[in-house]
Amino acid sequence: MRYILRKLGFYLIAAWMAVTLNFALPRLIPGDPVQLIMARQSQLGPVPPGEKEALEKMLGLGHGSILSQYGDYLASIARLRFGLSVTYFPTPVADILRSSVLWTVVLVGTATVISVLIGLTLGTLAGWRRGTWLDSLVPATTFLAAVPYFWVALLLIYLFTQVWPVFPDQFSYDPGLDIGWSGEFASSALRHAILPALTIVVSSVGGWMLGMRNMMVSTLSEDYVSAAEAKGLRPRTVMLGYAARNAVLPSVAGFAISLGFVISGSLVMEMVFSYQGIGYQLLQAVTNSDYPLMQAIFLAITFTVLSANFLVDVLYGFVDPRTRLAR
Amino acid sequence: MNAPATAPAGPGSPAGPDGPDGRDVVLRARDVRVEYDGERPTRAVRGVSFELRRGEVLGIAGESGCGKSTLAYAVTRMLKAPARMTGGSLSFRTREGEELDLLALDEEGLRTFRWSRLSLVFQSAMNALNPVTTVGRQFADVFRAHRPDMGPEERDRRARELLEMVGIDADRVRSHPHELSGGMRQRVVIAMALALEPDVVIMDEPTTALDVVVQREILDEVERLRAELGFSVVFITHDLGLLLEISDRLAVMYAGEVVEYAPAEQLAGGAAHPYTQGLLRSFPDLAGERRELRGIPGSPPDLRGDLAGCAFADRCEHAFEPCRTTAPRLLDLGRAAGPWSAACHLHDPAHRPPAGAPARPGAPAPSDVPAPSDVPAPSGTPVPAGTPEPAPAAPGGGPTTEGRQP
Numbered sequence: 001m002r003y004i005l006r007k008l009g010f011y012l013i014a015a016w017m018a019v020t021l022n023f024a025l026p027r028l029i030p031g032d033p034v035q036l037i038m039a040r041q042s043q044l045g046p047v048p049p050g051e052k053e054a055l056e057k058m059l060g061l062g063h064g065s066i067l068s069q070y071g072d073y074l075a076s077i078a079r080l081r082f083g084l085s086v087t088y089f090p091t092p093v094a095d096i097l098r099s100s101v102l103w104t105v106v107l108v109g110t111a112t113v114i115s116v117l118i119g120l121t122l123g124t125l126a127g128w129r130r131g132t133w134l135d136s137l138v139p140a141t142t143f144l145a146a147v148p149y150f151w152v153a154l155l156l157i158y159l160f161t162q163v164w165p166v167f168p169d170q171f172s173y174d175p176g177l178d179i180g181w182s183g184e185f186a187s188s189a190l191r192h193a194i195l196p197a198l199t200i201v202v203s204s205v206g207g208w209m210l211g212m213r214n215m216m217v218s219t220l221s222e223d224y225v226s227a228a229e230a231k232g233l234r235p236r237t238v239m240l241g242y243a244a245r246n247a248v249l250p251s252v253a254g255f256a257i258s259l260g261f262v263i264s265g266s267l268v269m270e271m272v273f274s275y276q277g278i279g280y281q282l283l284q285a286v287t288n289s290d291y292p293l294m295q296a297i298f299l300a301i302t303f304t305v306l307s308a309n310f311l312v313d314v315l316y317g318f319v320d321p322r323t324r325l326a327r
Numbered sequence: 328m329n330a331p332a333t334a335p336a337g338p339g340s341p342a343g344p345d346g347p348d349g350r351d352v353v354l355r356a357r358d359v360r361v362e363y364d365g366e367r368p369t370r371a372v373r374g375v376s377f378e379l380r381r382g383e384v385l386g387i388a389g390e391s392g393c394g395k396s397t398l399a400y401a402v403t404r405m406l407k408a409p410a411r412m413t414g415g416s417l418s419f420r421t422r423e424g425e426e427l428d429l430l431a432l433d434e435e436g437l438r439t440f441r442w443s444r445l446s447l448v449f450q451s452a453m454n455a456l457n458p459v460t461t462v463g464r465q466f467a468d469v470f471r472a473h474r475p476d477m478g479p480e481e482r483d484r485r486a487r488e489l490l491e492m493v494g495i496d497a498d499r500v501r502s503h504p505h506e507l508s509g510g511m512r513q514r515v516v517i518a519m520a521l522a523l524e525p526d527v528v529i530m531d532e533p534t535t536a537l538d539v540v541v542q543r544e545i546l547d548e549v550e551r552l553r554a555e556l557g558f559s560v561v562f563i564t565h566d567l568g569l570l571l572e573i574s575d576r577l578a579v580m581y582a583g584e585v586v587e588y589a590p591a592e593q594l595a596g597g598a599a600h601p602y603t604q605g606l607l608r609s610f611p612d613l614a615g616e617r618r619e620l621r622g623i624p625g626s627p628p629d630l631r632g633d634l635a636g637c638a639f640a641d642r643c644e645h646a647f648e649p650c651r652t653t654a655p656r657l658l659d660l661g662r663a664a665g666p667w668s669a670a671c672h673l674h675d676p677a678h679r680p681p682a683g684a685p686a687r688p689g690a691p692a693p694s695d696v697p698a699p700s701d702v703p704a705p706s707g708t709p710v711p712a713g714t715p716e717p718a719p720a721a722p723g724g725g726p727t728t729e730g731r732q733p
Contacts, residue, residue, distance in 0.1 A: 223454040230405055230449075231519075232441030233472045241468065242457050249459075320459055321503040 003317050003324050011310045018302040022295060023073050037291055044089040054083045055292065077299070083292040087284045093296045096281060101300060104270070104277030107193050108262045111200035116255055118201070119208025124244045126209065127216020138213055141206030149203035153272040156195050156202075167195050170274035196273045200266075204258070208251065215247035222246070249320050256312030260305035352420060353526050353559050354379040354402070354445070359415035361394070361401050364408070367631040371397045373583035374415070379527060384553070384560045386574030386591060388567045388606065392627055394583040395563045396450060399531045402561075403447055404429060404437060419444065422526055443473050446520040448530040455516050456504040462490070462515055463500030469522050489518040493548055510541040514548065521552060529561045534569075546573060567606045571595055576665075579603045582627050582638035585657065590665040599660055599669035601643045637672065649678045 034055045041047050057072045076082070082093035126135045144152070161169035171192060219225060220243055228242040267279035274280065278297060285293035317324050361372040372394040379385050389395050400406050402417060417429035421444060432440055449455045457465055466486035470477050477485070487497035493514040504512055513533065520528050530549070534542040550573065553560060564570060570577055574591040579602065587600040598604045605623035625642035628634055637643070640650040649672050657670040672678035 223449050223451050224457045226405065227447070227449055227455040227516075228457070228468070230403060230441055230447045231469050231472065232438045232443065233468055234438070237468060237472065241460070245459055246457070321461075322458065322505050 004314055007310060007313045007317075011306050015303065015306050018306070019074070019077060019299065020070075022299055022302075023070060025295075036289070040289065041084065041089050048084075048090060051084060054081065057081075082296040085285075085290055085293045087288040087290045087293060093292045096293060097278070097296055097300060100276055100278045100281045103275065104266055104279065105262065105304075107196055107275070107277065108200060108266045108269075109259075111197040112204070112258055112262055114197070115201040115204045116208050116251070116258075119205045120212045120244075120248060120251060122205075123209040123212025124216055124239065124247070126213040127220065127247065128239050128243065130217055130220075135213070138206075138210055141209050143206070144202055145204065145206035145210075147203065149199055150268045150272050152203050153196070153199040153269055156199055157272070160195060168192050169195075171276065192275075196269050196275055199269055199272075208254075211254065212247060212251055215250055216243060219243050219247040245319075249316075252312060252316055252319055256309050256316075259308035259312065262304065262308070351381045352378045353381045354420075354561075355418045356398075356402055357416045357418075359398065359401050359417070360413045361397050361406065361410055362413050363410050365631075369630045370413075370632075371410070371583050371630055372401060373630075375578075375580070375583070375585050376415075377578055377585070377588075379559050379561060381526070382553075382557050382559055383575040384562055384573055386570035386577040387561060387563045387580060388565065388570050388577060389580035390565055390606075390627065392630075393580045394630075395565075395580055396531050398580070399447070399529050399561065399563055402429075403441070403445060403529060404432075405447075419526075439473065442469060442520075442525065443523040444525055445527045445529065446523070446525045448516055448520050448528060448533045450532045451536060456512060458504050460503070461500065462486075462502055462504065462507075466500070466519060466522060469519065473523055485522070489522055490515065492521070492552070493518040509537055510545065513537060513541075513545055517545070517549065517552075521556065521558070524556060525558060527559045527561065529563070531563045532565070533562075535564065535566075549573075566610075568610050579606065582634065583630055584638065584670065586639065586671070587669045588657070589667045589669075593662075593664040593667075597662070597664070599667070599674055600639075600671045601645050601673070602639050603669075605642075637670075645673055647672070647678075653678070 034052060037055055038047055038052060041051070054076075057069075057076045080094045082097070084090050085093045085096055088096055122134070122137070122141075126132075126138055129135060157169050160167045168191060224246075225238065225243050228238045233242075266275075266277060267282060269275070270277045270279040271283060278300065281293065282297045284290065285297060355378045357376045358374045359372055359376070360370070360374055363369040363371055375394070375398055377385065377387075387395050387398065397406075397410065400410070401412050401415075404412075404417075406412055412430075419427040419429055419440075421427065427440065427444075429437075429440070456462070463483060463486050466489065467479075467482045470482045470485065474482075483500065486500050490499055491497050495511055495514055495518070499507065499511070499515075504515075507515065517533070533549075534545050537545065546569075549560070552558075562570065562574060567579075571591050571594060577587075577589055577591045577594055578585045579587040579589075579600065581602050587594075587598065587603045589597075589599070589603075594603070595607060598607055602623070605621075608618075608621045609623065611620060623642055628638050628641070634654070636649070636651040636653055637646070637655050640646045643650065653672070655670040655672050655675060655678075657668050658675055659666070659668045660674055661667075
C-alpha cells in the first residue's frame, strides 16, 4: 500500500509540473496570443462577451500578479474550462475533448490491448516451442511491423472498401445516425472501428511477439525453469507459472509506454480513416492555430500518459515483487 | 559422514547386476554416454557406470568440464539439445521394490517419477527459486503436481513443516526468494528437494557459491536429514576434500570417465590413480603434516573425437609406454578396504611398468602401486558391488570401450 501511495505522490508531482509548463508556454509566444486567437475567432462569428477573460485565464495571461494568474489558471483547469475552440467556434474546447477522447481511447486502447494479448500469447508459445512452425512465424510478423502503418492502413482501405466493399472507409460512425445507446449506432461504430483497429493490431503485434519470444527463450535457460521441470511440474505450470511469468516483465514496462501513446500515437491512423478521435482534432487545431484546443489536447495527452504509467507501475508491483521495495 | 544404515560391502561380495547384493541398490547407471552435438560432437560422458545403494552418499569428484554435471543431468533425464544420451541404461529401484527403467518412462511417467523418487539440488541453487512467487507458492506447486488430493491447508502446513525442518522460520513461506539470504535460499531448495521424501537426492555443487561457514552448516544439515529420512545422495563437486569427508564411496571422474572408484575413508591414504593423487595434492590437509601444494600441470583433453590411450597420459608423471596407445580399463584392485578400482596401467598386470618405475617425489600416497600380490588376475575375478565391471580388452578398443558391459 505504501508502494502505491509513494508512486501516486510521484505522479501528482509530475502532473503538476506538466500543468505548470503548460501555463508558462503561452508567455513564451511572441505577441499577444489572446488578441491573435480572438482575431481568428471573430472571422468565424461573433465573439461572446467574457471570451477574452476566459482565454486570458486559460492561458494565464489575465491581470493581477503572476501568482493570482496561476491560481486562476489552475482553477479553470480543475473545472475543465479551456475556453472556446477556434476551429469549431464557438464550441467550448471541453466539449470537443469530451466527444473525441472517448473514440480514441476506446478504439486505440482496445486495439493495443488486443495486440498485446495476441503478441504475448504467440510469443510465449513460439519461445516454448522454439524451432517449430510457430517460431518460424516470427520473422513474418516482424516484417509487418517494419511496414509503415499508414501504408498498412491504405492497403486495408483498398482491400476492404474497394476490392471487397465490406467496411466503411472513413468516420467513426455513420454520420446519418444519432449518437446513443441504440443497437444500430453500436453496430455502425463497431463496423467503422474494425479497419483502424486491424491496422494497429497488424502493425504492432509483431513487436510484442518478437520481444516475448526472445525473453521466453532466455528465461527458459534459467535455473528455476530447469528446476521446475526437474520437480515434475506439469508442462503448463512450467510454461506459464515459471517461464512466461518472468519473461513477461519487460513487456509490462513496454505496455506502459505504448498505453501512454494511445492518444498521441494514433494521429496518422485517424488521419487516414478520418476518424474523429483526438489525433484528428489535434491536426485540425494545428492547421487552424487553435491554441486553446491544442493546449487542452496536450494536457489530455500528458494526463493519459501519466495515468497509464501509474496504472502499470502499480501492476508491475504486483507482477514483480522485487520492485516492491520497502513495505 | 558414513551412513550408519549401510554396511560396507566386503571386498569379495559377489554382485553382478542381478547379484543378491543388488537388492539394496537404488539407482544403477550402466555405461552412460552423452554427446553434445556439433560439427565435431563433444563426448562429455564416455561410458560411466555406478551404483548407488540405499542410504549412502556417493561422491563424484573431478575438475570442471570432466562431465560431472552432464552425468547428473543424464541420470535425471534432464539433458536438452544439443546434449543427448547416446548409450547406456538407467534403472531405479523404488522403496517398494519396484524396478523402473528410467529410459523407458514416457513423458507422464517421467514427470511423476521426478521429485517424488529422485530430486535435484542444482549447481546454482541460489537461482533455482522462481523470483516472482513466494516460497510457499513454490512448495504448493510441487504438491499440486504430485499430490493432487492435498488440500490448500495441508499444502501450507507441509511447507511450513519442511521449512522448520531445515531450520528456517515457518512464516518464511510468505517470503519471496529475494528476501532470503544465500544460505537460507539454499536451505529452502534443500527442503524443497525433500518435500516428497524421495529415494535419491542428487546434489550438484550445492554449496559452491556459499562461504565455508554456511557451507559447513548446510552440510551438517544435509547429513542430519539423511540420517533422519534415509535418502541416498549423489554429491557432485570439484572439492575432493569435502567429498572425502561426507561420502561413503567416491568416484573420481576425468575426461568423461570414472578413473577411480574407492571407499572415501581410505582414499586419501591410498589413491591408486595418478589423477586422484594429483587432486589430493592440490589442497591442504588441515590435520596432516605440512607439505608442498601442487596442482596438476596441463589441462583436460579435448573431448571432441577419440582419445588414443589414456586421457590423462599427457599430464601424468608416471606415464609409460602403453599409456599413449592403449586405453586403460577400470580394474578391481582387490584391496581389503572394500570395492576399489582404478583405470590405470600402473595397476594392470598386463602393463606393469618396468621394475624401476619412475620415482614420485612428493607423492603423499604411500602405496600407489600395490604389490603384485594385491592385484588379482583380471579374468574370473568377481567384481565387488558398486564397481563397474571391467571390459575385456576389446579389439581396436579406444577409451570408448571403457566400462562397457560384456
